[in-house]
Amino acid sequence: MSVMSPRSPEKAPPNPPAPPLPAVPRPARRRLRLGTEDRDVLWLYLLTRVALWTTAYGARWLFPADGGAHDPGPVLAPFERWDWGHFLNVARDGYFPGERGPWDPEWDDREAFFPGFPLVLRAVHTVVPQWTAAGLLISFVAGGVAVLALVRVARLHLPDEGAGRRTVQLLLISPCAVFLAAGYSEALFLALALPAWLAAHRRSWPLAATLAALATTVRVSGLFLAAALALHFVLTARGRADWRPLPWLALPALPVALYAWFLRARTGDWMAWKHAQERGWYRHFHAPWETWATTWESAFDGGMTTGYAFMFQAELLAMVVGLALAALLVRRRRWPEAVYVGLSLWALGTSYWYQSLPRATLLWWPLWIVLAAWTLRSPRFRTAYFCLVAPLSTLFALTFLTGRWAG
Known part of the structure; x- marks a missing residue:
């Protein structure tokens, strides 16, 4: 009979420890959070919005339509200009209210504007x-999404630290940046087009095509984006598996086809959108x-009166800048971006006269990336650029x- 030592009592084996929960991969965690550069960009975005709203407030008091006015008018009146009236009319009353249409001599040609922004406006109005x-x-909101996406697009091309922040800065102080704050379609278009471009670079073609289709509901420039995406697809496809998403690239044409069908049903004209552009613009x-x-x-x-003459001078300058940008993109063999900018120049440069070219520069993200690279590498160019652009x-x-x- 054996005697057990009091120092080594017999024990039941301990329970095995529970298996650890699977850890979330670090890259996934990073995607859920905004980085330092993202936060800096959003802070810059907010400050420039405050600056524009302050300018709008001052414009009401200092430059009223009636020089002898004692009331500056509604606080949001400075933003109720030009194209905003067309977007509002479509969102509030539809395209053809009360059986009115192009056959009416007082018609405002509102069908020249694609339905994407008015549909979102009507939804938000609820x-x-x-x-x-x-x-x-x-x-x-769309502008905030757009600047975050632009940071990521800039990183695809520029290795410099802070390149994304600088690219956004150049966009937000550009001459026509006020249109990103107004109730216009540029900010919403960029909030869809830039993520589409990012998705294409990640070869997420269904997502890229879907976002491009949504961008096409907002502006006809979505078709230019779709052409650039298609060329990018062709240039990057290698094996047979890479070609399988090809049918997705037809998706951005669907909104245009549906809109043309809608206008044909109401006006009898498949080209009603183009004819409205011709009549009104x-x-x-x-x-x-x-x-x-x-x-x-x-x-x-x-x-022309001096105000219109000055804006036509700005149109000419924007065309020169666009042609130089397109040539630079071709020289660097950035073919998809060259197609995107080139189609925009062709569409706006073959009318009776140039119209809305300065505003179109907001949509040329390669321009802001190129300028960011130059300002990061040349302090003198940076100083000259900011001194010239700020007053404009x-x-x-x-x-x-x-x-x-x-614009």
Whole structure:
């Protein structure tokens, strides 16, 4: 009979420890959080919004339509300009209210505007009853999404630290940046187009095509984006498996086809959108050199009032910048971006005269990436750029906010 030592009592074996929960991969965790650069960009975005709203407030008091006014008018009135009226009319009343349409001599040609922004505006209006406030909220949220996406697009091309922040900075102080704050479609388009571009670079073609289709509901520029995505697909496809998502690339054409069908059912005209553009904005086809000549005459021959002449000068400058950008993209063999910018230049550069070209520069994200690279590498260029662009941005903002034609 054995005697057990009191120091080593017999024990039951301990329970095995529970298996640890699977850890969340670090990359996934990072995607759920905003980085330092993202937070800096959002802070910059908020500050520039405050600056524009402050400018709008001052414009009401200092530059009223009636020089002898004692009441500055509604606080949101500076943002109720030009295209906003068309978006509002479509969102509030539809495209053809009361059986009115192109056959009406007083018609406003509202079918020239794609339905994406008005549909979102109508939806937001159910929560925000004031129409202008609803439009500003859409642009505010969409602009925040767009600048975060632009940071990531810039990182695809620029290795410099802070390149994304600088690219966003250049966009937000650009001459026509006021349109990103107004109830216009540019911010919403960028909030869809830039993530589509990112998805394409990650070869997530169904997502890229879906986002491009949504962008096409907002602006016809979505078709230019779709063409660039298609070229990017062709240039990067290697094996047979890479070609399987090809049918997705037809998706961005669907909104245009549906909109044309809708207009055909109401007006009997498959090309009602184009004809509205021609009636309201002189977008009849002209050879590029004829368009340049007409715009040049409007800018410098004294036939236009000074305000319109100045804006036609801005149109000419925007065309020069666009052509230089397209040439640079071709030289660097960035073919998809060159197609995107080139189609935009062709569409806007073959009308009776140039119109809305300065505003279109907001959608040319390769421009802001190229400029960011130059300003990061040359302090003198950075200083010169900011000194020249800052007053132009103020002039364009005041021009728009006081009801004059801008961009």
